[in-house]
Amino acid sequence: MKKFSHFLLIFLLALVTSTVSSQEIEQSIYVTANTWDVSDTEVLSEISKKSQLVNKPTVLILGNAAPKTEIEKSLDKQLSILSNLGSDVIFIPGNKEWINGYKSVSDIEKYIQKNSKAKFSPDDAEPIKHQDLGENAVLITVDSQWFLENWDDHIYINEESEIQNRTLFFLEFENRIKKAQGKIVFVALHHPTKTNSKQGFLSNISGFSTQEFQNKQYRSLRNRLKTIAIGADNVIFLSGQSENLQYIKGNVPQIISGAAGKLEAVKNGEQDDFSIAKKGYVRLDITTNGSVLAKYYALENGTFNEVFKTTVLKSETEDLEVYNFEKNIGITKSAAIYTKEAATKSGFYKALWGEHYRKFYGEEVDAPVVFLDTLMGGLTPLKRGGGQQSKSLRLEDKEGKQYVMRALKKSTIKFLQANAFQETFIGDVLDGTTVDKFLADFYTTSNPYTPFVIGGLSDAVGVNHTNPILYYIPKQETLGVYNDEFGDELYMIEEHVGDTQIEAESFGKPLKILSTADVLQEINRSGKSVVDEPSYIRARIFDMLLGDWDRHEDQWRWALYKNEDGTEYCSPIPRDRDQAFSKYDGTLISFLTRVIPGLRKMQTYDEDLRSVKWFASSPYHLDLTFIHASGWEEWEKQTDHIQKELSDADIENAFEAIPEEIKGPVIDDIKQKLKGRRDNLKKISKAYYLHLNKFQVVTGTQKADDFTITRLADGKTSVKIDRKDLGLLNHTFSSDITKEIWLFGLDGKDTFKVEGEGDHPIKIKIVGGKKNDTYDFKNTRKVKLYDYKDKENTIVNKRSKKWLVNDYELNNYDHKKVKYNFNQLLPIIAFNPDDGVKLGVISNHTSYSLQRNPFTYKHSINAAYYTSTSGFDLSYKGEFSNIFHNWNFGLEGLYTSPSFSENFFGFGNETLYDADEEDLDFNRIRISKFKAAVSLQWEGINGGSFYFKPLIESFEVDNTEDRFVAQLPQTNTIFDRQTYAGVETAYNFKNKNSAAFPTLGLDAGLTIGYKTNIDNTDADNSFAYIQPQLVIDHKLTKSGSIVFATKIAGEALIGDDFEFYHAATIGGIKSLRGFRNERFTGKQSFYQNTDLRFPLGGLRTSLVPFRFGLTGSFDYGRVWVEDDTSNKWHNSVGASAWLIGAEAFTVNLGYFNSVDGGRIVFALGFSF
Template identity: 80%
Template structure:
C-alpha cells in the first residue's frame, strides 16, 4: 500500500511540474515549416494560419525552399495569399532560392516584399540578420546556402554585403550570440546542425554535393555554429532541409520542420529525440519566464493531430538563493591569483620553462573589498564578456555607463576554445588536465599587475587609455546567477570602451566610439572617413615601448569626430594591455619563441627590441591598412614626442599603482628597461618604418575612383586617388624603401591610369573589383592587373600584363591578406642500426603573395650526416602555385654520398 502511495505521489509531482511549465503565460507562438514550394493537399500552410490566428502573438517562419525552378509568381503567389492574414511571416532562403544565384535571391526578396507584408530574412544581400520577436526573444536568420555556394561562380555574390568572407560571417554570428545573451535565441537556417535523415552510402562518405550532411564545407559550417552556440545559453536551432519532422535534444536543441509537401525517410534518434515521416509542422511556445515547448502536429486521417510535445528549455524556476552571502566584509582582503602550490616549481622546471612572473601569481596582495551595488553609485551585471582569455562581466551604473569586471586569473579553456578547438566544444573537459595546468603556467609570462600602470604612462605621452582599478570582489547577491562563475577572487574594473563612455576624458570625449570593423567599413565606403595617422602612429610606438605585442583588431576601439565639411576622423583607443612587459625566459620557451614563426612575436621585455618584424606580426595587416600618407618625418616626430614627454618621474609615478606586496627588484628592473627602451625608441621606430613601407596595400572606395599612377625618375612612383572632387590619397613612393604595392579598386567603376617613363619602377599589382573597370596602362613595365574573366573589363592597352580568372579570393579585398614570408630552421636527430646517429637540419622557406594555393611558393632543403658511415645526403623540394589557375608545380631532388 505504501508503495502504491509513493508511486501516486511521484506521478502527482511530475504532473504538477509539467502542468506548471506548460501553463505559463505565452509570450509568443512561432509556427515553423519549410519546403512549401511543393506543398500538397494536407494543407499545412492553411492549418498553420488558422492556428496562428488563435494566438495573441504569433510568427510564421518559412525556412527555405518556398520556390522551385518553375515560374516564381506561379509558386509563391498562392502561398502569400494563404499567409496574408498572419501577424508576422518570415521567409528564409534555402537551396532552391539560389537556383538563379544571388540575383535570384534578391528577386525573390523583392517579390515577396512587394506583394505581401511578409519579411524576407536575411535581407539586403546579407548572409545573417537579427530580428527581435519580443523583448526576450532574438531571431537570428542565416542564409546557409550562401555559405555553401562556390563563390568563384558568383562574381558579385557579396557586392552589397558588409560581410565579404566566411571568416567575417562567423565573427558576426558570434557577436550576435553574445549580444543576445539573456534572451531566448532562435537560429533559423535551412540546413540543420544535426539530423536523423537517412543519409545513404554516398552521403555517409561525404559525396560531392554541398547539400550532403558530410560535405566538407557543410561540416565546417555546422561545427563552427554549434561550437559558438554551445558557449552560450538558451540557443535553439530551427531548420527545414529534412522533409519530415524531427526533434534532436543534443547539446544544442535542433528542430527540423520541413514536411509541408513531399516527404523523405528519417531514422529514430537517441532517447528523447523524435522523428516522423508525415506532413505537419512545429509550434514553439515561448513563455514569459523563458520556458520553451515544442509542439509537433502531423496530418493523420484527414486532420492535424498533436503527435509529440517536449520541453526544449526550462523557464526560470529558481526560487531559492543558491548561496549564503556574508553580511559583513573587511575593507581589504589578502588574496593571490594562483595557489602557492600551483606556482611552486623545481629548479629544473624553472631552468627549462623559465621563472616568468610566477611568484607574482602565487603571492597574496591586499586589495580593497567592494560590493557592486555600492561601487560608483551602484553597478549591476549586464552580461558576460567575450574575450578569448579573460573571464569577465559587463557592468552598468545608474546613468547607463558600462564597465568591465575582469578576473586577473585568465581562462585557459576560453583560450583553447577560441584558438585550438573552433569546431569542437570542449567545455570543462580539459579542466585539471596537464594541458590546462601547462597553459595556466604559461600565462605567468605576463605580469598580472602592470596593466594598472599603463594609464599613468599613457597620460604622460597623450595616448587614450582605460583606467583599471584592482579590487577583491566577493560573491554577493547582486551577481545573481553569475555567482556560479564569478566572485571571491581578484578583479580589475575599468571603463568599457564603448558608446556609453563617450564623456570619458581618457577616451578623448568623442562623438561616438566605433569598433575596428566599423572603422574599416567607414573608410572604404566613400573616403570621407579617415584615421588620424599621427595619433595611431604614436599609439603603435607606445605599444613597442611597452613590449605589448598582442594588438590584434579587437584590442582597439576608435574615437569618432566629425568635421564641419561632413568628413570624419578616428583616433585610436587601445585596450587590454595584458602583454606589456612580458617575460619568456627558460631554455625551452626562449628556444621555441625563436624557432616557431607563430611564437616569434613573444619577446622578453628588454631595453632593445629583438625583431620589430615578428613583434608587430599581429597588427601588421592593420598598420598596412591604416597608415598611407605618413612619411618618416611623422614617425620621427611621434617617437621624439614620447621620448620627450615620458620622464623618469612619470615612470616612477605610474608604477606606484603596483601593489606593495610585489614591489621589489623585479619591478625596479622593468622600470630600468622601460627607460632604456624609451631612449632606443627612435631606432625602433626607424626599423619598423622601413619594414612597414617595404610592402604597401592601398585601396579605393566603394564608389567610382580615379587612380593615377605616375612613374617618376630615380625609382619614385606617384599615386593619386580621387573621387569626384574629393582627394583620397596623394603620395609618392620610393623604390629605395618600397618594393611592391597592391592596389584594390573595391566597388564602383574605377579608372586606372599608369603613365610616366621613370626608371627603376616599383612592382605594382592592381585588383580591379566588381564593376566594369578601365585599365589604361600607357607604361606596362612592372604592373599587372587582376580581375574576373567573366566580368566586363575595359583594357585600353592590349599589351597590358593581366591575370583574368574567376577566383573570389584573388579578386576581392581582404585587409588581412598581406605579402609575407618566413624561414624555419629545425634540427634533425634520429638513430637506426645501419646508419647510426643521424644529425641534420631542415630549412623551410615559405612565401605568401597575392596569388596563393594555399601559398605562393615553398622551398625545403634537408641536410643530414650519418655517424656510422660518415655519409651524408642533401635533398630539395619546391612547390610553386598557380602555374595554371589552381594547378601547382612541384619539383624534388636528392643527392647521397657514395658511403
Template identity: 65%
Template structure:
C-alpha cells in the same frame, strides 16, 4: 542560485588575496628550466586590495551580461545613466579558452577541469604580470595615448551579483570603463563625438573616403605598444574615438584596450625554442631593453598598420617615436609604477622599469626598423564610388599615386623604390579609372585590382604594372599590350585588409636513427611567400640536409612549388642528392 554570501558589514575596507594558490605555482627546478619562471610567484603572493560592492561602486552598478572573451572571465556592469564598465578577473579561464577554441562543438568544461591542459594553460598565463595593467594609464597620459583606467578590487560574492554569483565573486578583479559611446565625456578617451569599432572604421573609410584614421595618433599608439611590449593587439583590441574637424570632415583616433600582455616574459628552454621555430608564436617576445623583431612582434596588428598608415613618411614616424622618447621621463615611469600593489614592488618591478627606460632609448631605432618593413609593400584602396587613380612614373625609382573622386582628393603620395618594392591598388566598387603615365626608371612593381564593375585601364607605360579583374564582366583595357590576369576568382580579386604580401622562413631540426645509417642529424629550411595569387600560398621552397653517422653519408634535397602557373594549377619541382652512391633524382608534378 548562489545565496551563501556574507553581509557587507562583515568585510573590512580591504582584504588580502592572491590570484592563484601556492600549490598552483609550486614547480620543480626542471619544470622551470624547460618552461620558464615567468611571473609565476607573483600569482600566489597575497596583495591587499580594496573590497568593493558593485551596488555602491561608481554610483551603483548593475550586472548586465557575461563578457565574450575566449579566456578572460569578465562581467559587464552598468550605471543608472547607462555607462558600462567591465569587471575582469585577474585569474584567466583556461577551460573557457579550450571550450571556445578547441572544442566548439562539444561541451567539455567539466571534463577539462583539473586536467593537464587546464593546469598547463593556467601556468602559461603567468607569462604576463598580473598587476602591470594598472601602470599603463599613467604612461599613456604622458604621451597622449588614449586609455582605460583599470582599478584593482576584491569583489566578494554579494546580493547585487544575483545569478552571476555562481561564476563571479570572491576573487581579485580589475574594473575599468567599457570602451563604448556611453563614455564620450571621458577625458582619457578624448571626449569624442562617438566611439566606433574597428569594423565600423574600415567600412566608413571604404564607403565614403571621408572618415580617416589620424595617422600620427595611430603611429604613436602602435609605437607605444612596442615600448611596453604589448604584443596582443588584434582588431578587437582597438576602439576609435571619432572627432569632427572644422571643415566638417571626420577623423578617428585609436583607443587601445586590454593591456594585460604588457611587459610579458617568455623564458624557459622549450618556450624559447618554440618562439623561434613556430612563426605564429614569434610575436611573443620577452620584454627587454630592445625589441628583437618589430616585424614579428607586430604579426597580429600588421594588417591594420598597413591599412591605416599609408601617407606617413619616416619623418612622421620619427616625430612620434621622439614624442615617446621625451615624454616618458624617468619621473613618469616611477610615478606609473606606484600604482602597483605594495606587495609586488621589489627586484622584478625594478627590473621592468630599467628595461622600460632602456627600450625608451631604443624606440627611434625600433620605429625605423618597423617603418622599413611596413614600407617594403604598400596597399592603396579607393572608395565604393567611382574613383580615378593616377600613377605617374618619375626618374630615380619614384612613383606618385593619386586617388581622386570628383572634387575629393582621397590620397596622394610619392613612393621611392629604395623603400617600396611593390604596391597593390584596389579600386573596390564603382566604375574606376586607372591611368599609368611617365617613363621613369628603376620602377616599383604595381598590381592593380579593379573590382566588380566596368573599370577602365589606361596604361601608357606597361612596364612593371599588371591588372587583375574578373573575366566574366566588362572591362575597358585601352592599351591591349597591358599585362593582365583575368579570372573569375573572388579570392584574387576581392579586397581583404588582412591579405598582405609577406614571407615566412622556418628552420626545423631533423634528428633520427636507424640500424643501417646510425644517427641522422640535419635540418629543413622552409620558406613560404604569400602574394596576390595564392593556392594556398604563392611559392614554397624547402631545402633539407642530413648527415648519417653510421656510414658518414649525407643527403641534400630541394622541393619547390609555385602557385597558379595556370589558374588553380600549381607547378612543383623536386631534386635530391644522396651519397655515397651519388644518386641524383629530379622530377616535377
C-alpha cells in the same frame, strides 16, 4: 445528471487549464520548410489556420520555398495562404533559392517584399541577420547555402555585404550570440547542425555534394556554429533541409521541421530524441518565465495530431545554485591570483620554462572589497564579456554608463577553445590536465599588475586609455545567475570602451566610439572618414615602448570626430594592455619563441627589441591599412614627442599604482628597462617604419575613384587617388624603401592611369573590383592588373599585363591579406624494423603574396638518416601557385646515398625467407636513387585532387657480397646506373569526418603512369602501370562503438621488361602489416586491410584527456608474375591499442603476425 455534472467538471477544469497555459505563453513560433510544391499545401494551410488561435505568432519558412521554375507561381500560392499573418512570416533561403545563382536569391527577396508584408531574412544580401522576438528572445537568421556556395561562380556575391569572407561570418555569428546573452536565442538556418536522416551509403562516407551532411564545407560550417553555440546559453537551432520532423537534444537542441511535402526516411536518435517521417510542422511556445516548449504535429488519417512534445529550455531561475553569501568580509582582503602550489615550480622546471612573473601570481595583495550594488552608485550585471582569455562581465550604472569587470586570473579553456579547438567544444575536459596547468603557467609571462600602470604613462604622452582599478569582489546577490562563474577573486573594473562612456576624458570625449570593423567600413565607404595617422602612429610607437605585442583588431576602439567640412576622422583608443613588459625567459621558452613563427612576436621586455618585424606581426595588417600618407618625418615627430614628454618622474609616478606587496627589485628592473627603451625608441621606430613601408596596400572606396600612378625620376612613384572634388591620397613612394604596392579599387567604376617614364619603378599590382573598371597604362613596366574574366572591363593598352580570372579571393579586398613569408625548421624521428631509427629535419620556406592557392610558393627540404642501413636521403619539393588558374606548378627532387636500402626477396608469390637463418641485412639492397619531376597540380574544395607529372629518375644497385643481390647474374645491367623518363597522373578524393578517429570516410584514388629506360636503349625496358586504391571508414553502430575500416589496393604493370625497384610489391605497414617491407615482388599485386576498431572509453589524465580503444586487424594479399602457378594468398592478423589525445592526435601500438613471424608496429594515427 451525475454523468452530466462529471462532464461539466472536466470541461471547466480543461478550460481553466487552457486559460492558464495561454496566459503563460508569451509567443508562438511555427516552423516548416520545403514548401515549394504548390500542389501540396496541407502543412501551410494548417499553420495558417492554427496560428490565428495563439498570441503573437511567427511563422518561419526555413528554406526551399522556391522551385527551380515557376518561382512566382509557387510564392504567390504560399503568400496567399499565409496572408493573414502579414509581417509575422519570415522566409529563409535554402539551397533551392540558390539553384539559379546569387541573383535569384535577391530576386526572390524583392518579389516577397513587393507582393506581401512577409519578410525575407537575411535580407539586403547579408548572410546573417537578427531581430528581437519580444523582450526575451532573439532570432538569428543564417543563409547557410551562402556559406556552401563556390564563390568563384558568383561575381557579384557579397557586393553589398559587410561580411566579405567566411572568417568574418563566424566572428559576426559569435558576436551576435554574445550580444544576445541573457535571452533565448533561436538560430534559423536551412542546413541542420545535427540530423538523424537516413542517407545512402555513398553519401554517408563521401560528401561529394555540398548538400551532403559529410561534405567538408558543410562539416566545417556545422561544427563551428555548434561549437560557438555550446559555449553560450539558451541557444536553439531551427532547420529544414531534412524532409521530416526531428528533435535532437544534445548539447545544443536541434529542431528539424522540413516535412511540408516530399518525405525523407529518418532513424531513431538517442533516448530523449524524436524523429518521424510524416508530413507536419513544429510549434515552439515561449513562456513568460523564459522556458521554451516544443510541440510536433503530424498528419495522420487526414488530421494533424500532436505526436511529441518536450521542454526544450528551462527557465534559468529553475536551476540556480543557492549560495550563502558572506557579507562581513571587511574593507580590504588579501588575495592571490593563483594558489601558492600553482605558483611554485622546481629549479629544473624554471630553468627550462622560465621564472616569468610567476611569483606575483602567488603573492597575496591587499585589495578593496566591493559590492556591486553600492559601487559607483550601484552596478548591475548585463552579460558575460568576450575575449579569448579573459573572464569578464559587463556592468551598467544607474546613468547607463557601462563598465567591464575582468578577472586577473585568465581562462585557459577560452583560449584553447578560440585557437586550438574551433570546431570541437572542449568544455571542462581539459580542466586540471597538464595542458591546462602549462597554459596557466605560460600566462605568468605577463605581469598581472602592469595594466594599472598604463594610464599614468599614457597621460604623459597623450594616448587614450582606460582606467582599471583593482578590487576583490566576493560572490553576492547582485551577481545573480553569474555567481557560478564570477566572484571570490581579484578583478579589475574599468570603463567599457563604448558609446555610454563618450564623456570620459581619457577617451578624448568623442562624438561616438567605433569598433575596428566599423572604422574599416567607414573609410572604405566614401573616403569622407579617415584614421588620424599622427595619433595612430603615436599609439603604435607607444606599443613598442611598452613591449605590447598583442594589438589585434579587437584591442582597439576608435574615437570619432567631425571636421568643419563634414569629413570625419578617428583617433585610436587602445585597450587590454595585458602583454606590456612581458617576460619569456627559460631555455625552452626562449628557443620556441625564436623558431616557431607564430610565437616570434613574444619577446622578453628589454631596453631594445630583438625583431621589430615579428614583434609587430599581430597589428601589421592594421598598420598597412591605416598608414599611407605619413613619411619618416611624422614617425620621427611622434617618437620625439614620446621621448620628450615621458620623463623619469612620470615613469616613477605611474608605477605607484602597483600594489605595495608587488613593488621591489623586479618592478625596479622594469622601470629601468622602460627608461632605456625610451632612449632607444627612435632606432626602434625607424626600423619598423622601414619594414612597414617595404610593402604597401592602398585602397580606394566603394564609389568611383580615379587612380593616377606617375613614374618619376630616382625610383620614385606618385600615387594619387581622387573622387570628384575629394582628394583621397597624394603620396610619393621611393623604390629605395618600397618594393611593392597593391592598389584595390573596391567597388565603383574606377579608373587606373599609369604614366611617366621614371627609372627603377616599384612593382605595382592593381585589383579593380566588381564594376566596369578602366585601365589606361601608358607605361606597362612592373605593373599588372587583376580582375574578373566574366565581367566587362576597359583595357586601353592591349599590351598591359593582366590576369583575368573568376577568383573571389583574388579579386576582393581583405585587409588581413598582406605579403609575408616565413621559414620553419622541424625535426623528424621515426622507427620501423627495416630502417631502424630515422633521424632528420624538414626546412620549410613559405611565401604569401597576392595570388595564392593556398600560398604563393613553398619550398620544402627534407633530410633523413637511417641507423639500420647507414643510408640517408635528401629531398626537395617546391610548389608555385596559379601557373594556370587554380593549377599549381610543382618541382620535386630526391637523392639517396649509395648505402640507402630497400628489401628484395626475388620475384614471385612464394619467395623464401627464414628469419632464423638470415639476418635483416641479407635481403637489403643498397640502391642509390636520383629523381626529378615537374607537375601540374589541382586541389578542389570538397576533397578532390589531381596531378600530371613528367619525371626522370635514375637508379644504381650495389652488388653487395653475402647478400641476396649477389645471387643475381654479374652481367645483369641492374648493377649499372639506369635512367628512366616517364609521365604519371593521378586523381584522388579524400574526405573523413575526423583526422584522429574517423567513423565515416572515403579515400579513393587512381594513379597511372609510363616509364622508359633512356640509358639502355638496346633493351626494351619500358612499361606502364596502374595503381588503384579505395579506403572506406564506416561505423557499424549509431554511436560509433564499432568502426569498420578497410583498404583495397593494388598495382598492375603493363609490359614485361622492368626491374625489381619498379615492380609491384606487398609487405609492410602500408600493405600486409605482418610481413617485412617489399616482402613479395611481382608484376601485379593486390591486398586488402581490414580493421574493426573498438573505442572502449575515456581516460582523464594529468597530461590531456584521452580516448582509448582496441583494433582487430586482418590483411590478405598476393602478387602475380608471368606464367604464375601459385594459388597462395598471404595473410596476417594483428591487434593494436590506440590512444587519442584531446581529439588532436592518435598514437597506435600494434602487433601483427604472419608465417614469417611477428612484427611490432608503432605509428601516429591509423595506417589507413
